[in-house]
Amino acid sequence: MLSALPDQSQFFQTIWYIIKTFYPIILYGLGITFLLSVVGTVGGFVLSISLTQARLVNIDRKRDKKANIFFKAATRSVANGYVTLFRGTPMIVQSMIIFYGISALKIFPWWTPLTAGLIIVTINTTAYISEVLRGSVQGISVGQMEAGRSLGLTHGQTMRKIIWPQAIKNSLPGIGNEFVVNLKDTAVLSVISVVDLFYAVRQSASSNYRYVEAFIVAAIIYLIITYTSSKVIAFLEKRIGTVRTEND
Amino acid sequence: MIKIENLYKSYGKTNILKDVSLHIKDGEVVSIIGKSGSGKTTLLRCLNLLIEPDEGSIIFDGVDITSPSIDINSIRAKMGMVFQSFNLFHNLNVIDNCTLALRNVLKMDKEAANEKALLYLDKVGMKDFAYKSVLTLSGGQQQRVAIARALLMEPKVMLFDEPTSALDPLLVDEVLSIIKSLKGQMTLVIVTHEMRFAYEISDRVVFMDDGVVKEINSPEELFKKPQEPETKEFIDIIKSQTLIL
Numbered sequence: 093m094l095s096a097l098p099d100q101s102q103f104f105q106t107i108w109y110i111i112k113t114f115y116p117i118i119l120y121g122l123g124i125t126f127l128l129s130v131v132g133t134v135g136g137f138v139l140s141i142s143l144t145q146a147r148l149v150n151i152d153r154k155r156d157k158k159a160n161i162f163f164k165a166a167t168r169s170v171a172n173g174y175v176t177l178f179r180g181t182p183m184i185v186q187s188m189i190i191f192y193g194i195s196a197l198k199i200f201p202w203w204t205p206l207t208a209g210l211i212i213v214t215i216n217t218t219a220y221i222s223e224v225l226r227g228s229v230q231g232i233s234v235g236q237m238e239a240g241r242s243l244g245l246t247h248g249q250t251m252r253k254i255i256w257p258q259a260i261k262n263s264l265p266g267i268g269n270e271f272v273v274n275l276k277d278t279a280v281l282s283v284i285s286v287v288d289l290f291y292a293v294r295q296s297a298s299s300n301y302r303y304v305e306a307f308i309v310a311a312i313i314y315l316i317i318t319y320t321s322s323k324v325i326a327f328l329e330k331r332i333g334t335v336r337t338e339n340d
Numbered sequence: 341m342i343k344i345e346n347l348y349k350s351y352g353k354t355n356i357l358k359d360v361s362l363h364i365k366d367g368e369v370v371s372i373i374g375k376s377g378s379g380k381t382t383l384l385r386c387l388n389l390l391i392e393p394d395e396g397s398i399i400f401d402g403v404d405i406t407s408p409s410i411d412i413n414s415i416r417a418k419m420g421m422v423f424q425s426f427n428l429f430h431n432l433n434v435i436d437n438c439t440l441a442l443r444n445v446l447k448m449d450k451e452a453a454n455e456k457a458l459l460y461l462d463k464v465g466m467k468d469f470a471y472k473s474v475l476t477l478s479g480g481q482q483q484r485v486a487i488a489r490a491l492l493m494e495p496k497v498m499l500f501d502e503p504t505s506a507l508d509p510l511l512v513d514e515v516l517s518i519i520k521s522l523k524g525q526m527t528l529v530i531v532t533h534e535m536r537f538a539y540e541i542s543d544r545v546v547f548m549d550d551g552v553v554k555e556i557n558s559p560e561e562l563f564k565k566p567q568e569p570e571t572k573e574f575i576d577i578i579k580s581q582t583l584i585l
């Protein structure tokens with residue numbers, strides 16, 4: 093099945109050999125890397141809106157009921173704690189604890205390395221995007237909130253209709269950046285045997301010990317996908333960022 | 341209409357408002373003048389509780405709006421506010437800026453809100469810009485839209501917070517003439533540095549200094565025969581600057 097392994101000195105031939113021989117598993121790994129990054133970034137973005145809203149909750153000490161103030165303050169603390177925890181520990185460590193911890197419980201038949209990986213990258217990205225969104229919300233001029241409130245809109249209405257749409261738009265470069273970071277950082281999920289690009293390439297080299305050549309192939313693929321993604325994101329930002337003047 | 345009684349506001353150890361009392365009658369035009377930092381903007385923002393006063397009461401239409409049990413949003417809907425920096429919603433076009441509160445606070449349907457908004461935009465000469473992005477407008481145009489947006493709620497009181505301070509001098513008149521046209525239709529409270537405008541439009545002028553209302557009088561009296569030394573000093577400076585010009 094295998095063509096002959098080139099000699100140690102035949103660098104380019106070895107690279108070509110690895111691509112030719114192992115492209116099915118490498119492409120599979122590349123697909124998983126994309127899946128992890130897309131699910132992590134999209135899922136993280138959706139979840140981070142609620143998380144950020146909880147962190148920025150408006151407490152009106154004069155008008156809110158005591159129980160409500162307590163509830164809001166507690167939610168805010170939990171949300172802030174979540175961000176501190178997941179930004180403050182490496183994803184590789186989170187992966188070990190979450191994957192093996194839940195595996196040991198033996199309660200979820202669907203708990204595989206891949207599903208665990210998807211969940212881990214999502215909860216991790218949620219914390220990072222929440223920081224991006226928090227910065228954007230706080231960066232919106234206070235006059236926007238004042239104008240909304242002065243017209244009789246509630247704090248929640250002003251957030252939903254005015255502040256969030258602007259903050260999300262301003263966050264797009266940061267969220268796009270998280271996607272690019274995820275393309276690379278999901279490599280750590282190979283530690284729990286998720287067959288991503290990194291894992292696939294390591295597998296490809298395990299029988300022939302040509303790790304340098306194999307990981308040069310990995311580096312080139314990572315570079316191509318991150319570079320291309322950055323360009324696509326920059327193009328989308330430009331499209332969305334243009335001022336619409338007619339009937340928008 | 342509005343009775344402000346013994347209002348205090350401080351930030352840390354800095355006292356911004358010290359025992360401010362002021363009664364504004366229905367339909368009256370009151371201008372608040374004074375040096376920067378004298379507390380005039382803070383006083384104006386206390387009127388719709390964008391700034392929460394520490395002590396004192398504000399009676400609007402017979403109710404104390406500083407009471408925690410008051411639904412402040414319904415009060416604010418009756419008090420329009422126009423800001424120095426316009427504060428149009430950047431994510432919405434001109435007409436959506438105007439209809440947002442109509443639809444979400446007054447629960448008007450989209451068609452009726454749009455129709456009403458076009459009527460008011462026409463009054464401020466901005467109907468042709470209804471579907472433009474607010475970011476393409478000049479300062480004067482933005483402020484005219486902001487005035488229309490506030491007027492659409494049919495407020496009993498309009499609060500103007502230095503409405504022309506951020507404008508190119510050539511654009512000031514287009515905004516001031518709109519504000520002048522409102523006289524007689526509703527109560528106007530105006531914080532301004534435009535002394536000629538305050539002189540021409542006001543029924544009474546309030547001079548504030550260091551967080552205190554120093555003098556309240558008709559524009560004629562206050563500008564020509566100021567009673568307090570601080571008022572006189574302020575008016576003299578204004579006059580000397582006008583002479584240089």
